[in-house]
Amino acid sequence: MATPLAATALASCGGSSGPGQAAEGDATVWFLTGEPKEGIRRQSVESFNESSESGDIAVTAFQNDAYKTKIRTAIGAGQAPTLIWSWGGGSVNDWAEAGQIDDLTSWVGENPDLKDRLFDAAWIPITFDGKIYGVPHETVQPVFLYFNKKLFDQVGAQPPTTWDELMALVPVFNDAGIAPISLAGQSRWTTMMWLEFLVERVGGQEAFLAINESQPDAWSNPDVLQALTMAQDLVKANGFVNGFNSIVADQNADQALLYTDRAAMLLQGSWCYGSIKADGGEFVSNGNLGWATFPVVTGGKGDPSSTVGNPAQYYSISSDATEEQKTIAKEYLLNGVLTEEIAAAFINEGGEVPVLEGTESLIAESPDAEFLSYVYDLASNAAFFGQSWDQAISPTAAEELLNNIAQLFQLSITPQQFADNMNAVQAS
Structure with missing residues (x-):
């Protein structure tokens, strides 16, 4: 959505047509x-x-x-x-x-x-x-937390199950010279996933759906403002890799930080597993890749089994x-x-x-059965499966949302300014 329009036209699959061109009638x-x-x-x-x-x-x-x-x-x-x-x-x-x-x-x-x-x-x-x-x-594509087991073992930690545990891990990894979390911030939709989960964990599916449905003043919900504040707290604590705003997801650079042992965690979709396995050498085969649901927020209204992503x-x-x-x-x-x-x-x-x-038998026979079974169970048993905001709302509103998310994570606007900006977009 933000990267230059560097489309790569590739060869046609069939017919007599050339690269990216259809023969007449195709x-x-x-x-x-x-x-x-x-x-x-x-x-x-x-x-x-x-x-x-x-x-x-x-x-x-x-x-x-x-x-x-x-x-x-x-x-x-x-x-x-x-x-x-x-x-x-x-x-x-x-x-x-x-x-x-x-x-x-x-x-x-x-x-x-x-x-x-x-x-x-x-x-x-x-x-x-x-x-x-x-x-x-x-494919069904829920989002969850990938983590580097080797780095967690190195600092003697376990994957976080609560937001407080996640925040407590940030200085532990930073003191060890390891980025706590990889993030391709320049792509913006990767950053949006943090907000989506925080809104669901704090405010539950009603707060999430109010945004998806572009309800008036949805962003002024106190639970949403709390989620926005928590996101900035993580930025201020140096939770993300240095220079995250210049990293682009299209080149899988955020994944590379995880499997090259430079970052401990990555919030991404199930679609990343295949490329991590393909590009990460023996990272997956050596058992260094772990996965877990997004941490719960103590006192929040969300369901721990709920996820976001692409159905x-x-x-x-x-x-x-x-x-x-x-x-x-x-x-x-x-x-x-x-x-x-x-x-x-x-x-x-x-x-x-x-x-x-009816793909359960195919999944069971796969060498990646453990991961695939996790994804299947997460998607099929989720109390709520929220569609990504930038897909659910109109393209115009989505672009403004992504621009404001970038500013929020750059700490150039406050949570209240973010909410005011987005309420104005939805009201227009």
Whole structure:
């Protein structure tokens, strides 16, 4: 959302088209770079193209933050790809209200097996006023605390279960010359996750949902102001790695600080496991990676089992696509996007839990079964699974939210100023 628009157009997956270009009549899709999941996404499209009778799909891939800017511009200009990749929520609702994506309610109803094979909760962020504007795919992605077991052993500490324990660990790691927490602050959405959890732990799901739903004065809730204050307390205590505001998540630099023993903890999503395993050498295989739920706040209203993150990822169909392209897209959504082969790849190569029902046996057979079972249980047993704020609210409000979060963590505005700024945005 903040990084320069350095989109990386990559070679098309099928047909005679060149890099990022579709042959005449082909459908198109944009999605995110980054292994191992980029390779799985490509495998899904390539497998579909090999057997498709309706036509091929051409691929272009972008880095995360660049994609968010690029897709908004393309949709507004009537130049969107046939299949629009998203996290659901506010952006999709805006596109639906503007008539920029197709209402898929009737089509999904005509294909009940499609809905039945995917997690029920995954459909919520793509359903507005009882109408369905996309299809869930890929994986369920809760957020939790990763930690470096070796560094915890080095200082003789245990992972924090309460906020007070977390704050007490900050000087322990700093005195040992270890950054307590890694954070890619320049990306801003990584910082937002700290606020999301603090708001839920202090104020419970009502306070969290009031923000998701853009309720008037939601940010003035005393519980929210307390959460904002606690976040700044952590910054003032030097809880985060020095220079965190210059670190970018797209290059996985925050993960590298964890597996190179320079930071003890990292608040991130389940999507990071695969890249930590792939890039961290023997860090995972040696048993140095641990994970735990976000600490509880003593006296808070939140549920310790609640989490935040992405219930799924989504494909919507552009209203500007031709009927031929839409036919290809629908065939892919039915028969190609999350086959058992692709589900197995997400489990075994990506280290993530697909949103496909009945994958318990695949998870149990995976070499990453311990981690995947944790993710599956966390997502399926959560008392509340809050969708990321920057996806749930409108894109305009989300950009202001991320800007204010950056200022809050830079200590350039107070919690009250933050609340006043965001209340004004939601009221506009």
